[in-house]
Amino acid sequence: MISGGPRPVAPFSHAVETDGWVILTGQMPTDPDAPDAPLPDGIEAQTARVMANLEIVLKGLGLDLSHVVQCRCYLTEFERDYAAFNARYEQFFPADRRPARTTVGVTALAVGALVEIDCIARRPQG
Structure with missing residues (x-):
């Protein structure tokens, strides 16, 4: 668990590391x-908050988004939000250093x- 990290919504660790691989x-x-505050409005604001939370966890491990090699993204309103999600998501990674990614539509997410x-x-391996 990362000190100052987001409050878990279920029984899990923020991240697990084995042999230099870090699974968030x-x-x-x-x-x-303010974990009980209302969620940000809209897919762009929620995407930015999710990415900020990932950055908090990575920072707690001495890493940052440049160390990310793969993302899985889940959207509850895939058709409606996919383009806006992509527009916000891509701002977090340089065009020449984007991780592999899978994005899927789901029926619901926690909270x-x-x-x-x-x-x-x-x-990084030294």
Whole structure:
């Protein structure tokens, strides 16, 4: 668990590491400083909050988004939100260093979120 990280919505760790591979649990668009506050409005704001939460977890491990090699993204309103989600998501990764990604539509997410993202990062090998 990462100190200052988002409050878990289920029984899980923020991340697990083995042999330099770091698997981050899917993050929700909750505010770590106010976990019971309403979620941000709209897919763009929720995507930004999810990415910020992933950054908090990565930072707690001495990593950042440049170490991410794969993301899985879950959208509850896939057809409606896919384009807007992509527009916001791509701002977090340079065009020449985007991780592999899968995005799927789902019927619902915890806390009524529109988006959840989990990822795999790789610790630099020295």
